[in-house]
Amino acid sequence: MLVDDDLKARMVRWRHHFHQFPETGFNEHRTADYVASVLQLLGLEVHRGIGGTGLVASLRAGDGPGVIGLRADMDALAMAETAPDRPHASRHAGCMHGCGHDGHMAMVLGAAQLLAQRPDFDGTVRFIFQPAEEHGRGAGAMIADGLFERFPVDEIYGAHNIPGLAEGHVATRVGGIMASEDNFVIRIQGRGGHAARPHMAVDPLVVAAEIILALQTIVARSVDLGEPAVVSCTEIFSDGIRNALPSNVTIKGDTRSYSPQVQALLERRMRELCQGICSAHGAQCEVEYTHEFAPTVNWPQCVELATAAAAAVVGADQVDGDVRPMMISEDFGAFLKVVPGAFVFIGNGAVGSAGGVPLHNGAYDFNDGILPIGARYFAELVRRRLPARTAGAGT
Secondary structure, three states, rough: OOOOOOHHHHHHHHHHHHHHHHOOOOOOOOHHHHHHHHHHOOOOEEEEEEEEEEEEEEEOOOOOOOEEEEEOOOOHHHHOOOOOOOOOOOOOOOOEEOOOHHHHHHHHHHHHHHHHHOOOOOOEEEEEEEOOOOOHHHHHHHHHOHHHHHOOEEEEEEEEEEEOOOOOOEEOOEEEEEEEEEEEEEEEEEOOOOOOOHHHHHHHHHHHHHHHHHHHHHEEEEEEOOEEEEEEEEEEEEOEOOOOEOOOEEEEEEEEEHHHHHHHHHHHHHHHHHHHHHHOOEEEEEEEEEEEEEOEOOOHHHHHHHHHHHHHHHHHHEEHHHHHOOOOOOOOHHHHHOOOOOEEEEEEEOOHHHHHHHOOOOOOOOHHHHHHHHHHHHHHHHHHOEEEEOOOOOO
C-alpha cells in the first residue's frame, strides 16, 4: 500500500513536532500526550503510564488470534542541537532528537494510520511506544510493569535509521545485530603526596595508566578471535592538583559484546587485571561493573518475514539480509529476550548527504524522505504475518 501525499505531510508534521519538543528518558510526558492524541484520533484505545511514560494502543481486525507488536522509542538526548537555522530545531535548550527517535515514532504512527484506514489483516496489532531507550532502562521498565502480560504479543518488530547507509536501504541479519553494553567504574586508591617526592607516595595515576593499557589486552589476548568485543576507557578523574600527586583516581568506560559468555569473560578479566596491578603497586581498587543493554539478537523466523516485507516495499536489491553486526546498543534487545522478533536498519542517507550526519551529533537530523518507507514496512509486516482470511475460508 502506497503512502499518499496527505499521510506523508502528516508524518513530517508529527516528526517535526517531536523534534521541536524533545524530552529525555522517563520525562516524555508531552511526547506521550501527542502520540496518544494521534492514536486516539485514529480510533484506537490507548493505555498510558506503562513503565513510566510508555504507552500501548491496539488495533484489531477480524477474529484471528495472532498478535504483532510494533515498537517505537520516544526519548531524546541531553545534548545541544547545533543547527539553529533549522525550521524545526529543538526549542528545549540542551536537549535534541539526535538519534532519530522522532522519526521512529512518526513511522509507527504512519503504519497505524495505514492499517486503521485499511484493516486488511486478521488479528491484532499492538503499537508500543517505549520511553528511555538511550540509557537502556525503558524496555525493562515496561516489561516489569507487565507489558506482555497485559498486552501479549506473539512477535515484536522495531527499526532504527542509520546514517551512512544509503537512503531507503534496509539491512538486518539473523542472530546478534547489535551488541550488549556494560559500563564500568574503576576506583583506585593510592597515597597522595608532593609532586617532587613521589617516592613518599603511591601514585594512582601511574597505576591507572597501567590499567588502561592492560585492559586493551583483554580483547587481544583473552577473547576468541571469532567473538566480537570492545573495551573502551572513556573518562578519567583524580583529586590531584598541579604540584600534588592524587590519592584517588577514577576510570570510567564501557564494553560491548554479543554473548553472555563474553560479557562474563570481560568482567572477570577486568577485575583480575585491576586487582593484580593495584596489588603490585601497593594501591587498592574497587571495580563496579553493570549490565546496561542486552545484545539485540534477532530470531531467524522473524528475520525471514522482515526481509520479505522490506523487499516488497523497497525492492529485493535494496535489502541486505546478512548485514555485519554493529557494536552500537539498543534497548530493543530486552524485548527479544522475552518474545520472538526482529530489528532492522533503515538507511538515513549516505555519508556526505544531509542524511549522512552521524547519530548523536549536534547537526544530525532524521531524513523525512524515509518516513513513508518505514510506515509501509511496518504495515507490510502485519499484513504478511496476519493475512486477511479469504471469503469462504474454513473455520
